[in-house]
Amino acid sequence: MAEAPVQPYAGRMVDIEKYFGPVCALKNVNLDIGRNEIVGLIGDNGAGKSTLIKIITGVFPPTSGELYVAGRKVNFKKYSVKQAHAHGIETVYQDKSLGEKQVLWRNFFIGRQITLPFGFINVKKEKEVANEIMLNTIGFRGEGITVDSKVSALSGGERQGVAIGRAMHFEAELIILDEPTTALSLKEVRKVLNFVHKIKEGGKACIYISHSIQDVYEISDRFIILDRGEIVASILKEDISLKALDEFLLEYAHGLKDKEES
């Protein structure tokens, strides 16, 4: 399996800082994400989670600091969402990932079509590969869903599965799941978590952002806790129980940690 680890990190941030005018959104952020690591990113609203993600995915550059992706240092002057895709970083959002009225096979290949000459789409080939992804990569079985189904016929959890499967198929090294389970029923959350397990099995890395500590705890290898723009803790799963993690976070929420330290 491990054939010469070219680079131990799927992504690495060194001394990243981000200011919006005088407001400091991220301060002194150092973060490594292992090649086959699921990192749970936890933090309150305004802690800087989405700022961090947007820097990695190329939405905007940081004020200072360095970012390494796929072993290479990122030149922020040229870095963009498209570049991030090319470097193997894929983001799955709650509802911005799929065209709802379109069939699944189109959704798998949109923007990266398998083409014949003159820009015509090789429909047969795309359907074959899409079917392959559905059966083997994400493990959709039965349930009456085929590559010809429209996204609107899928449940919320299944949609996330399609987006995750697509990211894995295109050899994403780092898949960022931004609140993928918001507004889903428990049963659907279950499905999404199963898909995340597939990312781990597939040997890829993942940053998982969610408000639900239980979900984060179940799937993550490590927890990164952000508070007011700073990483305040990086805890391995084996070092902490769900209860302890929950209490730890509560203490932060009540500002008790600050008092103890001061």
Add this chain to the structure above:
Amino acid sequence: MKRKNSLLALIGRIEGLPVVGVLLLLYVIFLITAPRVFTRPLIYMSFLQTISPPLVLGLGLTLIITAGEIDLSFPAVTALAGFAFSWCFKNLQMPWSPWIGAALALVAGALAGYINGLLVAKIRVPSIMATLATQFFWYGITILIAGGLQLNIKEVEETAIHTLLTGRIPTPLTFGDTVFEIPAQAVWGLGLAVFLWFILNRHKFGEAIMFIGDNPNVARVMGINVEMTRIKLFTLMGVIAAFAGLLLTIEINVFFPTQGQGYMLNTMAAVFIGGTLISGGQGSIVGTLFGSYIIGSLQAGVVATGVTSYWVQSVMGFIMAAAVAINVMIGEGQIGRLSARIRHWVVPARLLATGEPEKDDTSS
């Protein structure tokens, strides 16, 4: 029940089948109510000719509406193109003047479409407003340059372009002493339909159109150049509108400044009957093809049945409402429920007879 469901689902999946059904039904009704007209070839030859320009417009508009946009300027662009052609033909007395005129007409259409595209994609004017404005603008310009007068171009009948675009293609079919001739513009219309079907359903450009109409944010995240696609799309619509203008002007041998004005609502009706969604994301070229023939046949057909032509609009409204309702139901996957409901209408008598309780086993 299960089988019936899958059969209905299959019918829903074949593109444009409900519209074909409506069209056939319409012709059956006409054959019964006006047999003297509809058992002879003349009416069909006339349909193939008159329906072609609005069909061409409708095919282009299908792409626009699929992208979640609208174009109200196409009637004005047909007039502009008709004028460009007629003016060149009349004033440039050279052997190539018809071809130069046709080229100029298409370029004028492309330019008008490109301006629409810039307004919509770059300046972000909602397309309904942008194209409403350019509609007035291009009609104004056309009337201004034409001096409000019509241009007679009778001599165009002698030219090769007339034969190419609007000639009559003889067929071996004869009815009495009339030979069934296919107007060339019908072939152009069909050819354009085939071409645009492949563009919409089998080309990257068409896929971009569908995703943009579905959700521009998703399209952007997935790496589609939304602005560029919109500009290209409106430019294409301009060229198509100009082509329709050529078909119209060359067929009737005359340009008149208000040319194309009657096409606006009929063309839209044809597109929506065909199953293209006003909300964007999904369009049917096949539906528009047959939808255009439905709309185009209604007027003459209803008149031929002998009832007053005032009925035409009501019938058109009814067909449009029914067709769009069916399309919405198919689109939202209500077909299962619909078939269950049909069964409820058909079956209750038997249920009452056997005393079986009307248990709701609606399979979804």
